[in-house]
Amino acid sequence: MSNVLTGPQVSEHNSRDSCWIIVHGKVYDVTEFLDEHPGGSRIILKYAGADATEAYEPIHPPDAITTNLPVEKHLGVIDASTVAQVVKEVTEEEKQRQLAVAARPPLENVLNMHDFEVIAKAVIPEKAWAYYSSASDDEITIRENRTAVWFRPRILRDVSTVDWSTTILGQKSSLPLYISATALGKLGHPEGELTITRGAANHGVIQMIATLASCSFDDIIDAQSNNQTFFVQLYVNRDREITKRYVQHAEARGVKGLFITVDAPQLGRREKDMRMKQVDDSAGAEVQKGQDVKKDQGVARAISSFIDPSLSWKDIPWFRSITKMPIILKGIATAEDAILAYEAGVQGIVLSNHGGRQLDTARSGLEVLVEVVAALKARGYYPDPKFEIFVDGGVRRASDVLKAIALGAKAVGVGRAFLYAFCAYGQEGVERAIQIFRDEFEMNMRLLGARTIDDLCPEMVDAGALGQHIVTVPQDNLFNSTYQPLQITKLKL
Numbered sequence: 271m272s273n274v275l276t277g278p279q280v281s282e283h284n285s286r287d288s289c290w291i292i293v294h295g296k297v298y299d300v301t302e303f304l305d306e307h308p309g310g311s312r313i314i315l316k317y318a319g320a321d322a323t324e325a326y327e328p329i330h331p332p333d334a335i336t337t338n339l340p341v342e343k344h345l346g347v348i349d350a351s352t353v354a355q356v357v358k359e360v361t362e363e364e365k366q367r368q369l370a371v372a373a374r375p376p377l378e379n380v381l382n383m384h385d386f387e388v389i390a391k392a393v394i395p396e397k398a399w400a401y402y403s404s405a406s407d408d409e410i411t412i413r414e415n416r417t418a419v420w421f422r423p424r425i426l427r428d429v430s431t432v433d434w435s436t437t438i439l440g441q442k443s444s445l446p447l448y449i450s451a452t453a454l455g456k457l458g459h460p461e462g463e464l465t466i467t468r469g470a471a472n473h474g475v476i477q478m479i480a481t482l483a484s485c486s487f488d489d490i491i492d493a494q495s496n497n498q499t500f501f502v503q504l505y506v507n508r509d510r511e512i513t514k515r516y517v518q519h520a521e522a523r524g525v526k527g528l529f530i531t532v533d534a535p536q537l538g539r540r541e542k543d544m545r546m547k548q549v550d551d552s553a554g555a556e557v558q559k560g561q562d563v564k565k566d567q568g569v570a571r572a573i574s575s576f577i578d579p580s581l582s583w584k585d586i587p588w589f590r591s592i593t594k595m596p597i598i599l600k601g602i603a604t605a606e607d608a609i610l611a612y613e614a615g616v617q618g619i620v621l622s623n624h625g626g627r628q629l630d631t632a633r634s635g636l637e638v639l640v641e642v643v644a645a646l647k648a649r650g651y652y653p654d655p656k657f658e659i660f661v662d663g664g665v666r667r668a669s670d671v672l673k674a675i676a677l678g679a680k681a682v683g684v685g686r687a688f689l690y691a692f693c694a695y696g697q698e699g700v701e702r703a704i705q706i707f708r709d710e711f712e713m714n715m716r717l718l719g720a721r722t723i724d725d726l727c728p729e730m731v732d733a734g735a736l737g738q739h740i741v742t743v744p745q746d747n748l749f750n751s752t753y754q755p756l757q758i759t760k761l762k763l
């Protein structure tokens with residue numbers, strides 16, 4: 271790309287008939303790509319003839335445009351001195367956000383994951399909060415994920431030393447949890463998922479890389495240090511060649527587990543996210559109005575059209591044939607499917623409702639865990655060191671993790687809590703979150719009478735309330751102060 275173009279040259283191509291955009295200092299002709307763009311053409315047309323980097327950056331891995339657009343559409347580099355510098359007016363929202371950033375408490379005052387959530391909400395753009403915090407439909411499952419299992423602690427067991435380290439899929443882990451995949455990290459922090467990579471490396475915690483991370487897969491792996499372990503989450507593409515390449519590349523780069531997401535053949539309707547998109551559209555430029563039908567679906571749905579809804583049990587042998595990584599099905603919600611997964615020969619399952627973001631009124635992972643362990647046991651499939659059971663959803667405390675392990679999980683996935691930690695404080699937030707979990711593990715294991723992870727057993731918990739669904743919790747529960755009620759549509763009066 272030696273061709274040098276000027277701002278005025280690019281700005282002539284500002285319509286559906288000829289649409290050029292600048293991304294990261296390079297000029298691309300995206301005219302023919304407009305209708306293929308998973309997020310719709312309208313959003314690109316908003317930047318037709320101009321620099322789209324700022325909008326592109328949080329939503330796409332850096333190489334998305336170069337891999338999707340034929341080379342002949344890569345027109346050249348932009349001569350920056352010829353581009354009119356747009357002095358952007360600082361919006362009221364941005365001013366408030368910056369005040370909130372300056373007003374963040376010192377990190378040592380952050381005592382739990384709920385604190386991160388409150389701070390993240392204040393310091394990230396509204397659109398990011400809407401996307402991250404949203405859950406599907408009536409948001410019943412996301413609340414159900416926080417319902418209580420109760421402890422049955424044992425005493426007088428000499429808990430002077432307690433050890434909460436474990437192995438996950440044969441990999442050492444300093445905590446009995448892994449940082450689960452969440453998408454679009456740069457919406458909330460300019461360094462995105464790399465904050466997790468760097469923070470986790472310092473503490474022996476495993477990171478699961480999201481298919482739709484804002485940072486590129488290779489940038490994340492390149493930031494590896496201390497021989498840290500990665501898992502990868504997979505959304506299966508309609509084009510299996512793309513999936514095969516992605517999986518084999520991950521394996522070649524040393525990833526130690528393939529978590530195939532199986533609960534999202536279509537993305538849930540997340541109304542907070544959808545409403546935010548509407549607000550944004552009506553405020554945006556009115557280029558080519560009416561051309562795009564996808565405008566009200568929210569950020570996630572807009573970029574998820576590549577996911578293959580035809581994925582089925584028949585595909586599992588194919589995955590086995592393309593990789594030697596352990597295969598884990600992420601998003602199992604019944605004993606029936608847990609049995610099918612075991613019989614399909616995969617190495618593990620994640621009992622998950624996708625953080626309440628998919629099928630609303632699906633049960634919590636913990637509730638499913640009780641049913642799954644009983645069913646697998648009855649068939650002689652549990653315990654089996656070659657088949658690990660994980661749980662995720664709503665984990666904010668070490669106590670949540672210990673309950674899952676007591677009930678038979680090998681480890682637990684934590685997504686949003688780490689997402690909010692890095693949104694609020696970057697890498698330092700991630701490290702603080704790990705430290706808080708560590709402190710909580712120490713205290714809770716002592717109080718529970720468990721010296722090691724192996725001491726945790728079903729008798730240490732009372733899961734009897736799980737089947738009752740939406741057990742009432744005290745009204746001053748911390749969750750109630752971070753939970754944002756759904757909004758009802760507004761009339762344009």
Ligand code: 173
Nearest residue numbers: 453482537570573574627
């Ligand atoms: O939960 C999600 O938002 C999610 O999994 C997703 C899926 C596709 C695109 C972006 C995010």
